[in-house]
Structure formats: structure tokens, C-alpha cells
Amino acid sequence: MRSIAELLAANLHDVFGCRDADRRAAMIGDIYADDIVFTDPDGVTTGRAQVAAKIDKLLAGIPEQVTFTDAGPIYLGPDRGALAWRLGPADAPIARGVDVITVDAGRITSMVTLLAP
Template identity: 40%
Template sequence: MPDTDYDALLHANLNRVFGERDASKRDAAIAELYVAEPVMYEPDKVIEGRAAISKVAGALLEQFGPAFAFTPEGKAVGHHGLATLRWHAGPAGGPVAVTGADVAQIEDGRIARLWVLLNPTG
């Protein structure tokens, strides 16, 4: 099995899934980046399946408006099927609204499970 490029995978997830407002492009990215039956863990809920993850990402972007964006902080790091990427989010050019990290379990080069960790605020 070839080595997984954890940095490319998690940056693609942040940009092409959680930064993509076009649902068809987001769905195509999820089909490429995730296993067939992925699970995403948020602090208050568990999301199962590609369609559900796409719906959550789309709703998040809709909720916070057209200027809202996730920005990676450095490179993702990982080994042995586990990777993490720190990020911050908020309106483009505006104040940071939230910071956190994605932690992903990778299987065969795709995201199988994704934990969204949010840093405490204020």
C-alpha cells in the first residue's frame, strides 16, 4: 500500500468539502476523499454517511454566509492511519470566529472517521 499524503488529504477535505458551496462539487469530493460509509464526530452529534456529511458542510456554510471560510494552520501530520490538521474559521479578512482541529482515521488513503475538535472560546 502506498504511503498516504496526509497533508494533501486533510487540506483537500477542508477546502473541497467544508469550503465548497456547490453541492455537486462537494459530493464529488466526498466520494473521492471518504470511504463508502464514513462517520464524522462533532462535539454534539455523530454524522454517518457521505450524504449526511455533505449536508452538514453545506448547512454550515449557508449558516455563516458567503464570506465564511476555513483556513488551515500549517501542514497536516500523521502516520499509521491517523492524521490531524489545525484550522481556524471566520469571515474572509475578518475576525476568527472559531479554531479547532480535524483528526482523521485513514483507511486505504481515504477518510473513514473524522473527529472535529473545537477549541474553547473566550
């Protein structure tokens, strides 16, 4: 079973940061609960397949050389964690945000993405 810190890292790098669709799909199956609820400024998405489709669409709109990177420490609680990230170069990111996850039985059951203005 992965720790909350490992789940946060896998979510950022092996899901949102992964350009290989098969590898990304396998990781989604490994770290997300079947009924994951993902909330971001665009709304609420429920279930692995719908979240995967949302991520596919996001990555299709971002040039391959633009990547997600950690942008601060990981924050941990008993069943939650948070990780700040940036999209693009450190000195001029396209977007910045924080992912807050809730974990149960070693899988992400909910994720909220907050974007910096």
C-alpha cells in the same frame, strides 16, 4: 491514491471550504469512505449522504465571505492525521478547531472535529 496530508487539505478546502455543491459532492465521493463516521460536538454522523447534509447545513449558515483556512502544521501518523483550522479572519476567527482523520485505502474513514473554547 491521496496521501494523508492531501486528504486533510482536500477535506478542509474542497469539502468544508467549497461553496459549489456539485464540486463538494464529487470530492465527498472521492475522499470519504462510504461509511465515514464524523464526530463533532453536536454528535456522531455516519455515511457520506448524512455527512454531506451536515456540511450543506453548516455552509448555509455561514456568509460566503467567511472562509476556512489552515491554522498550523499538519500532523501525520501511519493511518491518521490532524490539521488545525480557523473559520474567519486570522485576527478574529469565528471558530477554531482541529480535524483528526483516520485513513484506510486512501479514503477518510473517520473524522473527529475538536473545537477550541
